[in-house]
Amino acid sequence: MTTQHRHILPDLAAMEALGQRIAARLQAGDVVALEGGLGAGKTTLARAVLAALGHSGEVPSPTFTIIETYDAPPLRIAVAHADFYRLDDPEEALEIGLDDYREGAALLAEWPQNAGGFDHEPGCLSIRLEKRSESGEDGRIAIARGGADWLERMP
Template identity: 45%
Template sequence: MQIRLNDPEAQLAFGARLAALLPSACVLYLEGDLGTGKTTLTRGILRGLGHRGAVRSPTYTLIEPYQVPSGPLYHLDLYRLADPEELEYLGLRDLMGEDARWVIEWPDRGAGMLPAADLRIMIESLDDGRRLTLSGGTMEGCSIVAALIDAENAGAR
């Protein structure tokens, strides 16, 4: 599934719509070049889940935990990760035992140490906005994509 978004506000709004479809335990991979809005999309997801505080990019901390009414969300930015084994020092294995939502930027840098993605979102810069390509990696992820397609089709009528 592909979606075109014109500006950061549209990316925030899409994130909020996506949040309504996310189960309390799921893994999202966000992929794309620097500056494509991975953290902006995450901010929209968190707003959709009820978070009202600041949303920081975890570029230097690698992980930012958030507690929302429906449970925890962990936002990881692995851009600065030198070796996937570094995730072990963050206590990632212990955190993975919880029911939580995981939003992971630059997942390729954590290859072999991360859980499989339920939903993968590739974000590309366009001259007039962004193109998001969504693909389900599990049955839950495919259900999310199907629900988004249904919502898009209903909105087109």
């Protein structure tokens, strides 16, 4: 993986801007692995990426459905947005058909480690979100690391 790129995100506008930079570089087959604890901002960043790819309207959190899909067009590329929080075993990701959902699409994955993790994939961009304070009101820090395919296009 690439060396770490650290972004300070004081507010939602900064989160939005990071989402736009990720979206501009995203290709089918990539994974954006959104790491960080409860309320870290994973869904918020996923929504920013989807909006920048051309999605308008709601982006339900996939906490219960596990995977939500977005077609291209209207998006520039198709996206599968997953939240693996509820998986008990990485095998379940295959059982729900993750490989089929990923065909020709980019994957935005919350709680990626619950699906076995994606760091070994050259197309994986890992974004770890952390709160800057315990109150959670003072923004976030994002630590980005990319696989080999991301070397020339880190956000």
